[in-house]
Amino acid sequence: MKAVTFGDEEEAETPSSAALFKTKTIREIASEAGVSTATVSRVLNNPERVRQERREAVLRVIERHDYVSHGMAGALAGARSMTIGVVIPTITNSIYAASTQAIQRVAQSEHYGVLLGVSDFAPSEERRIIRHLIERRVDGLILTGGGRDSNIYRLIDRHQIPYVVTWRLDAAANCPCVSFDNYSAGRMAMTHLLELGHRRIGLICGRSEVNDRALERRKAYEDTLSERAIAIDPSLIFERDFEFIEGRTAMRRMLDGPDPPTAVFAANDIQAVGALAECRAAGIGVPGDISIIGFDDLPLTEYTVPPLTTIRVPGQRMGHLAANRLLAMIRGEPSPSSEVLPVEFIRRESTAAPRNR
């Protein structure tokens, strides 16, 4: 009775062609195990509610056929989809990669899958992605940044999908945000340069019309200058894509200008490193001739020459926290409040007082 005949199993199984395997359904498993579908379902979802002996028999059949339940059917019938959706502008910038990976880690540890959408900073694409995620009935949603059309939020609300916004505090969003304050962080960077004595400062940042983080940092740049009655010179402001080369050419342009800055606020490290490279190539000393401060604290900034002064953004922590907040909401716990994480000023060697001229 206990002996298992291998022959049986093999035979019960298969014709000849592998292509003929039909994926088993819960009904077939149930009938083969001599129980009802309800029991099989319980074995899978509430094992403790099935008598051990039976449970093991069912598991054996499941094992034998590599049965994997049809999640769609389950989700339809009322269970969770066990998937959350994440929308980010890009993953090639490692700062977004870090927060995304943190989200992944939390989600996976709680047996949630992650449907990832990359919007590439295009609002229309983001909208499409969100629709797709809703269609897939994700149990929750994590969005990056704010400034999106408010009817997107309405769409999400209509479908009663809990969501959280990261990388930005978005008042328009009817949900908790997990972020840091881009504006004050930007001010922190600018204040550093100003306190060092710089008065002519350039800005390199992302495109503020599609990236509200860039916008806030730019605002910080402009405000801190205005407060000190320093005129804003548009020829010192460069909005570019997140590529080393973009930072580099922007810096080139500044150096070629009639009155180059003594310091540059690069509102992200990628562009900062590009700018740094251009200075090096042009024989301009950093921080001797020109100071550069970055933003993000990418791991690599510790290894540039000179190491980059920058603002450390809590990418991982945001991802971690956002995911936990979201899972709490999914569990039905009362909606948590927004959280503003602190950023950290990382003083390294790319900034110094301006040369006395």
Added chain:
Amino acid sequence: MKAVTFGDEEEAETPSSAALFKTKTIREIASEAGVSTATVSRVLNNPERVRQERREAVLRVIERHDYVSHGMAGALAGARSMTIGVVIPTITNSIYAASTQAIQRVAQSEHYGVLLGVSDFAPSEERRIIRHLIERRVDGLILTGGGRDSNIYRLIDRHQIPYVVTWRLDAAANCPCVSFDNYSAGRMAMTHLLELGHRRIGLICGRSEVNDRALERRKAYEDTLSERAIAIDPSLIFERDFEFIEGRTAMRRMLDGPDPPTAVFAANDIQAVGALAECRAAGIGVPGDISIIGFDDLPLTEYTVPPLTTIRVPGQRMGHLAANRLLAMIRGEPSPSSEVLPVEFIRRESTAAPRNR
């Protein structure tokens, strides 16, 4: 008749509390539009099969209610899930991020969503992830690297899910692979160093027991040395995680050793940059005192000091190709063959002939 009364629409809609919105079903849309569910379904999936007038009426109702069809129900009823699964070891290493993003781009442009799983180099986690993806009935699967347990492939085959393997040619996988040849690429790097005249060469790479790409590169290292009758010195081999700091400490150890190498093959750029930083900190000239060759050609390697000699790996192209191959298989086209993409040797300034001693 044509005039639309806004009042009507608003009224038809809503009580007071937003929370009361119930998500509409296709049946409700159908009845409100005065058609059958079949027609609504057609409007959504085969619009050309519905008379224009009716179609527009239906679309109007859909629009009004922000109706989004329940993808699970659809997938259950036989339609595609319009989702592909992607499993990678990490996304924080930007080389994987690049290929993942390329996959995303292709998938999204064909209206597929991407369920992303990050295995963190843990086989058991990878297995879990794959099960989850199967459970979600993804239409196809993209796996990274080989060397996994063969019954994972059996599991996938049983469920008739087309898949492709990237970053590795895996003979065990019953599917097309899209990769480059890690082994020859490794040989390419080593040959460069050997031809420059180096005989004492260190190796820093990922953990070969969980990462078959690292394993192949290591094999290339060992083979090229053996072929030239150079003894392999285990004290010059470091298997570490993909972090700058790991490359750095590995280099430290080599420098501290009794007989430091004249060259180092860092089998990935992250560790190479770490090694570079350690040399700089220790006052060791690169390539004067020691040559370093990396692997991957991360964007940042162009900006290190000195710029890094490395092997350019076709991350984006692999992602792009893999996704296209997979979508072709999903469309039912005959299974494409494997493809081995070429790598490129990028000679920059971190390698030179050994100092004559």
Added chain:
DNA sequence: TCCAGATTTGTAATCGGTTACAAATTTCAG
């Protein structure tokens, strides 16, 4: 031994779409 209460199991309705097939309508050549 018997029965109330607890535990285990099965029956069948349900989730929200898709689609085969049939029915209704339109189109158009003769």
Added chain:
DNA sequence: CTGAAATTTGTAACCGATTACAAATCTGGA
């Protein structure tokens, strides 16, 4: 104007799970 072919539409049977509810079985104290 007629009727066959083409186009549009609707009916209703699925897809494969979950779960409320009822039925069956087990447990142990009197």
